[in-house]
Amino acid sequence: MMNELALGFSVAALAKGVIITLVVTLASSLVAIVLGLIVGLIRISLLWPLRWFGVAYIEFFRGTSMLVQVYWWFFVLPIFGVALSPWTVAIFGIGMNVSGYGAELVRAAIQGVDRGQYEASIALNLPRLTAMRRIFLPQAIRAMLPAWGNLLIDLLKSTSLIFFITITELTTASKLAADATGNYLLFFAVALFGYYVIARALITPLVRWLERRFSRGFVREAQA
Amino acid sequence: MSETIVGLENLTKRCSVLEELKLGIARTEKVMSEPMVRFENVAKRYGTLSVLDELNLDIARNEKVCIIGPSGSGKTTVLRMLMTLERINEGVIWVDGEPLTHMRKNGQMVPANERHLRRVRGKIGMVFQHFNLFPHMTALQNCVEAPISVLGLSRQEAETRAAELLDMVGLSDKKNHFPIQLSGGQKQRVAIARALAMRPKVMLFDEVTSALDPELVGEVLNVIRKLGTEHDLTMLMVTHQMAFAKEFSDRVCFFYGGKIAEQGPPDQLFGDPQHERTRQFLSAVLEAR
């Protein structure tokens, strides 16, 4: 009786954990993508102070452990008078950490655009902004999408760390459920499978779809 | 003016007696008129390596100049400097009577800023060896992008003009194709249309047939030939197509070791080269055939 109750309770908690994991993944992905794009552009800016800021940002967020960063945001920053809610820390802590990696992807992809494209833009006298927006970014985005797919899967996985800042997401929920029922095999297997499904059935197809959208003109099937 | 010169030159072919005299007049005419492009003591170095030194070259309005020479002689650099793809180390480049690389400020010549460059650069168009078409845009989109954002044309107007240009290069049926769906010759013709869409006064062609399969070279050269006869365009082209240079150009420049080793009308340069290096180069090229 007791065990059935605990099981029912645990399944409900697990479902809630899945939803929390999804929400945090989605929100921090948005943060990571937006900041990654901005910092990536700043990183190759014409002005050296901005460029240096970009380098420092990227090196800082890539150089230190995400867990250390999240822990610092959550437990140390309030001592300096800035108390962010656990959700804010989770979304921005993870998002900003991943944006450091994302910015590098953006930079590499833009710098990887064929030099001839740059020369053609000059020959056509395109303004820099237009050239970036219309010529380089579309090509760079296509080139960096597969790497972003991997990065977002990494992001999904790292949401398991927000257990340390009092949010009960999927990993924690499965741990609590396993602790309560003693059935570690069942609940951990369910959680592992849950992450796998989110990655395989949600993130990968989404990125593939975007790749197809941005592939116009790059593969022969994409006939107009 | 230039028609007069061409007329005079045609005449000289028949009247050998007058040849020296007429050529002299023609030369005087050119100096008198303002050149479309002028390189004045231009030098280009990469570190300590000198690519071009003391280049002085005037190109008249509507003149068709071909540049030939062995690889590494600096011939492509000339076009790239004119397109502002390379910064020059010394000298001044003039386009249409005003400085391109410099501007006047308080009576002094100072290096041009971005605004000045953009304004003067608008008179120049360039076609590249490797096409450099925008791969994510159709042929038509390639040709309307810059006219809309740089010339400020309405989309409709830009598309009409682009369609005309694509028609002129013989690609009206390919305008909705992406570059990857086109052959090399077709790509290069789109690139020419794209450059023309900007209404340039000077067109630069940088080895535009070198990346093409031999059977596709002709269609591109035909388009260029047509441009030369039907439009008022100053054309400057780096090429390995000696036959085309001979038939098409008003003047041929032979580059060697960062200098113009020899220049002159094609008949003279190909028929009776004065410079030892020119002879060696021409015989090597012809032997390879």
Add this chain to the structure above:
Amino acid sequence: MDKWKHGPQRRAIQSGIAALVVAVMVLASLAGSASAQSLLEKIKNGETIRVGFSNEVPWAYPGENNQPLGFVNAMTTDMLKKLGTTKVEPVVTEWGSLIPGLQAGRFDIITGGMYILPERCRNVLFTDPIVKATDALIVPAGNPENLHSYQDVHDKSLTFATGAGYSEIALMRKLGVPDDKIMQVAGPAEILQAVKSGRAAAGSGAYFTMKEFTDKDDSVALVPVGNNYYSGLAFLPNQQAEVDAFNAVLKDYIGSDEMMVSVGKYGYTKANLPDGKTTAELCEH
């Protein structure tokens, strides 16, 4: 590479900066919610009070709908009601993060049932004791190593599991147990697992907690050890007024029928009532 130094245009940079500024402002506004009200005022105004604890049955743990369960939470809820609020929000964290969490303003009161110990008194303010507790060891059923005290664990140089941040760590170090024999795990569930899987010869924690395990699980047995400890609610060092208010309520509440009804279901009996030791004495050693 040089080419891209000319890459992004001024407008892109400007909008980037604008976005950053907005982001920072959003962050700051979220941060700025720390109110000027004191905790006591918040309680009197009936606002929500956040209680922090780690998941430890029967002391303090979250229920099915995230309601605060356990006897410390039950007592805290009763006392808060008397002071003016019925709204309590639980914040569950690891044991080791309780004091940093309090310092960081993650919650207002630690209701994990922390023992009143001199070194802790320097960093948090304790109310008067609310419970008298002892430690206990859990060992595999039948107690194969024949352990009856912490000293036994030390003498037989066995591996011993306890929670990271638990007071038992200092105790064992004082006995001379080397660090590599002290297994620091995240919480009670891990202590139980460590003993059950044989990774540790014994685990230790509060008697209440360990008894909960041995009642449910036949494969482990209970060995009461150690001295009496006294737990209180913990506040920030500058919250003397709050502590005084709680102590005033506690005077009539402790041992009352009302309290015994609230805590009885968690196994708290009259025997667990504090015996007159004061917090000042406990802090002194």
Add this chain to the structure above:
Amino acid sequence: MSLWDWSYVWQAFPYLYRGAIVTVEATLLGFAIALVLGLVFALIRQSPNRYISTAMAEIVEFIRSTPLLLQVFFVYFVGPQFGIVIPAWTVGIGVLGIHYAAYCSECYRGGIENVEGGQWEACTALNLSPARSWRAIILPQAIPPIVPGLGNYFIGMFKDTPILAAIAILEMLQQAKNFGSDNYRYVEAITMAGLFYLVFSLAASAIIQSVSFWLNRRYHLQ
């Protein structure tokens, strides 16, 4: 209470030092496993048998898309239920190694597939044995380009070691927290732990770059 107190910095040093040794040891051992196992994964994936290579690809995908923390929990807690008790240290290093082996295998695969087909044809034309082709021709071309990629995973693994604290391995972050709970001062220890991660990552990436540079020079690839 001051915000930052240097005396706590010095006091925290022994804790951090002990933790740092564990962290570095775990990283080095885990990475050794990842390098070897990753190559094995990559070779199995190249298997001509389609079922084997597909299965391997799916396993790699699975390992890569589930959190390391959960994998560590799984091995650590589920094993004992079936009487398999693996010491925490072995679990930690093993799972870390397997997790990153999945990443490294992708890296190896990329390197091997990047060697031009013409090189294999040249080996055939010169009648080299397969073993000699691999050793003398293919690997010297395949390895140097992937050194930076492998290096990134090395640094990534280093930064993942705090997860081992969940199974009672006292790595650096846990030691910093322990110092905090012993002294009730968290700012200094946690900040210093963060700093050490940063310094180590920067140093490691500098070393990786020079190794990569040296390899490229050694094999005249650049």
